[in-house]
Amino acid sequence: DGMNVLFIVVDDLRPVLGCYGDKLVKSPNIDQLASRSIVFSNAYAQQAVCAPSRVSFLTGRRPDTTRLYDFYSYWRVHAGNYSTMPQYFKENGYVTLSVGKVFHPGVSSNYNDDYPYSWSIPPFHPSTEKYENDKTCRGKDGKLYANLVCPVDVTEMPSGTLPDIQSTEEAIRLLNVMKANKQKFFLAVGYHKPHIPLRYPQEFLKLYPLENITLAPDPWVPEKLPSVAYNPWTDIRQRDDVKALNVSFPYGPLPDDFQRQIRQSYYAAVSYLDMQVGLLLNALDDVGLSSRTIVVFTADHGWSLGEHGEWAKYSNFDVATRVPLMLYVPGMTTSSVRPGERVFPYLDPFHHVLGLVPQGQSKKVVELVSLFSTLAELAGLQVPPACPETSFHVALCTEGASIVRYFNTSEEKVEEEENGCDGTYRRFNEEPVAFSQYPRPADTPQWNSDKPKLKDIRIMGYSMRTIDYRYTVWVRFYPNNFSADFEDIHAGELYMVETDPNQDYNIYNNTSHGGFL
Numbered sequence: 001d002g003m004n005v006l007f008i009v010v011d012d013l014r015p016v017l018g019c020y021g022d023k024l025v026k027s028p029n030i031d032q033l034a035s036r037s038i039v040f041s042n043a044y045a046q047q048a049v050c051a052p053s054r055v056s057f058l059t060g061r062r063p064d065t066t067r068l069y070d071f072y073s074y075w076r077v078h079a080g081n082y083s084t085m086p087q088y089f090k091e092n093g094y095v096t097l098s099v100g101k102v103f104h105p106g107v108s109s110n111y112n113d114d115y116p117y118s119w120s121i122p123p124f125h126p127s128t129e130k131y132e133n134d135k136t137c138r139g140k141d142g143k144l145y146a147n148l149v150c151p152v153d154v155t156e157m158p159s160g161t162l163p164d165i166q167s168t169e170e171a172i173r174l175l176n177v178m179k180a181n182k183q184k185f186f187l188a189v190g191y192h193k194p195h196i197p198l199r200y201p202q203e204f205l206k207l208y209p210l211e212n213i214t215l216a217p218d219p220w221v222p223e224k225l226p227s228v229a230y231n232p233w234t235d236i237r238q239r240d241d242v243k244a245l246n247v248s249f250p251y252g253p254l255p256d257d258f259q260r261q262i263r264q265s266y267y268a269a270v271s272y273l274d275m276q277v278g279l280l281l282n283a284l285d286d287v288g289l290s291s292r293t294i295v296v297f298t299a300d301h302g303w304s305l306g307e308h309g310e311w312a313k314y315s316n317f318d319v320a321t322r323v324p325l326m327l328y329v330p331g332m333t334t335s336s337v338r339p340g341e342r343v344f345p346y347l348d349p350f351h352h353v354l355g356l357v358p359q360g361q362s363k364k365v366v367e368l369v370s371l372f373s374t375l376a377e378l379a380g381l382q383v384p385p386a387c388p389e390t391s392f393h394v395a396l397c398t399e400g401a402s403i404v405r406y407f408n409t410s411e412e413k414v415e416e417e418e419n420g421c422d423g424t425y426r427r428f429n430e431e432p433v434a435f436s437q438y439p440r441p442a443d444t445p446q447w448n449s450d451k452p453k454l455k456d457i458r459i460m461g462y463s464m465r466t467i468d469y470r471y472t473v474w475v476r477f478y479p480n481n482f483s484a485d486f487e488d489i490h491a492g493e494l495y496m497v498e499t500d501p502n503q504d505y506n507i508y509n510n511t512s513h514g515g516f517l
Contacts (some may be wrong), residue, residue: 002380003330004178004293005089006284007188008277011050011101011195011314014302015041015324016270019357026207026249026271028347029278033297034326036334036343038360038407040287044302044434044465045368048313049451051104053300053368054434058084058103058118060372060384060398062435065391067482069439070453070461071392074110076117080392083384085372086118088396089130090185097174098123100167101190125511127164132192135240136199138175148239149265151202158385162199164191165511168276172283181285191276194269196236196312204268207349207394213260213267216306217502224506228474231304231314234443236262251309252447266305281344290344291337294378295328298368307502314438314462316472317503318495321436323368329378332407362406365432365467369401398506407483417460434465439477443490459490470495470503 016026019034020041046056047063051071056063058080063069067079074292076083086096096119103109103126104119104217113123115414136157137150153164171189178185193200221230232250236242254262277297284290304310304319313320330337337343377383387397440459441452448456462484476488492508499505 002183002184003378004289005094005186005379006280006293006295007102007186007375008191008280008295009054009102009188009295009323010191010273010297010299011193012301012303013194013270013273013299013324014305014319015076015322016267017115017324019326020324023353024208024212025267026349026351027272027274028352029281029344030297030324032347033277033281033295033328034359035357036359037183037297037326037328038333038362040325040362040364040403040406042363042365042434042465042467043298043323043368044318044321044365044436044438045299045323047438048301048315048320048436049438050300051106051108054102054104055108055477056087056112057300057368057371060085060369060400061387061391062369062399063437064482065387065399068108069264069437069457070451072107072453074107076110081395083396084114084118085375086186087114088372088376088381088384089379090118090120093184094186095120095183096176096186097121097188099171099174099187099189100124100163101192102124102188112424124167124170126163126170128157128159128161128166129163129192131199132163132199134158137197137241137243145240146466148197148236149241149261150199151199151205151265151268152199154201164193164273164276164395167191168279169281175283175287175289179289189280191273193273194266197239198262198265198269200265200269200272204271204349205264207271208264208267210260210264214262215256215259215263218504219253219259219306219309221309222504222506224509225308226275226493226506227444228440228442228491229315229461229493230308230445231310231312231320231450233304233311233314234447234450237313248505250449251445253309254306255414256312262311263305266303274349278344278346278349282346285342285344288340291330291341292341293330294375296326296371296375298325298371299323300368312450316436316438316461316470318465318470321434321463321465325366325368327374327378327407329407332378351406360407363381363467364406365434365465366403366406367400369398370403373398373400373402374404377404431466436465437461437462438463442472460484463493467499468497470497 018031090096097366135144137147439457472493474491477484494508495503
């Protein structure tokens with residue numbers, strides 16, 4: 001009958017996970033999933049902000065094709081009536097279900113998460129989501145604030161719960177309904193944390209004593225960073241605790257002790273997330289469906305934790321564009337699972353430090369825009385065709401080739417076959433490339449540099465990441481006709497991965513880069 005799909009997407013999660021080599025984090029459940037999955041260590045989002053990234057990977061089209069660089073347009077109206085990944089599964093006989101934040105809510109998904117196109121029943125949003133930005137963080141003075149750093153007593157929260165806890169409960173309920181009805185499903189579950197505010201059950205702080213928390217390895221603004229490339233983290237400046245620090249705009253910096261607190265709370269929020277993922281995967285075992293369900297785990301983009309003197313996403317750096325990506329495929333990434341066999345027993349993050357390693361790890365550079373074709377192939381559906389160069393009029397096609405060909409990691413040394421990539425990107429056949437982009441309103445950091453509205457975009461940073469380098473050009477952009485002028489280069493960046501893994505030393509101006517263009 002084909003496999004079910006459980007698609008887990010996390011908000012703002014960079015790969016600070018044990019399975020990605022992070023020594024500090026406690027993430028036993030996600031690590032356990034990795035130990036049964038193929039894990040991609042070089043996976044990248046197409047734009048490091050929620051709505052554009054999600055619309056991109058859910059439609060299989062790049063931001064220049066969805067024409068969404070902000071939060072304020074619906075692709076079916078403003079770009080083209082593109083089919084989505086869940087819509088394609090729905091049209092192929094699946095019950096498609098959305099829990100939590102899958103599409104970005106609001107205009108960009110038509111105020112209804114693209115229902116009924118994408119989903120069989122109206123998407124579920126946790127009732128306590130509306131309190132996310134309220135004053136629910138208790139300060140040292142006992143008063144309530146809308147802080148960035150926000151460990152809470154869950155019993156004191158509205159309804160005595162948190163949104164991700166509610167999403168897990170609903171997803172588990174739906175798994176039981178699907179089991180009872182014997183229906184083939186595509187269940188997407190979107191978790192909020194570690195998106196700001198860093199609001200999570202306070203007990204998770206115990207896992208990360210402050211004395212164990214270091215600053216970023218490069219907490220300064222790089223000397224040769226073009227000012228257009230810098231994101232001034234305006235969203236965190238609006239939180240009460242950051243506002244009280246009165247740091248200068250645009251470069252700050254935040255005081256060292258507060259930087260450590262942000263990093264500590266980000267890690268704590270990841271362990272809280274890990275617990276939710278563990279409970280969800282354990283429920284998949286409980287209903288006996290782990291043997292016939294593909295599990296995907298990824299994020300919409302990363303999040304800077306002080307690297308380059310930056311916080312949040314909104315840039316083209318690896319810390320903002322790189323995401324965790326792992327796929328569990330029964331019988332493919334693991335030997336076949338017997339029905340009823342427990343694959344994902346729940347592991348308590350407070351007690352389990354297993355040090356599990358990924359089942360298979362691929363260093364191939366891959367993109368989230370490839371998920372649509374990849375999941376179609378894994379589920380045995382016909383893989384949608386590659387898009388022609390201009391595809392606004394084409395309802396079903398994808399701009400990301402399936403990455404199933406990378407699943408056999410033992411053959412990574414073998415040169416890819418000639419037909420390894422679809423025709424559109426044939427010229428990059430020797431080595432895969434990930435493309436990301438980010439818009440800016442001006443050459444220097446402004447209050448709207450992080451999230452410019454379409455009408456205010458003047459410059460687009462187009463970035464390509466290979467296994468060896470990250471290369472970015474910031475070019476003139478015309479929002480009225482969505483065009484970029486590559487002759488009008490405002491700035492450039494070039495970082496070599498081997499000698500400069502943190503992307504601190506921009507060598508764009510000391511090299512002749514004609515070969516890259």
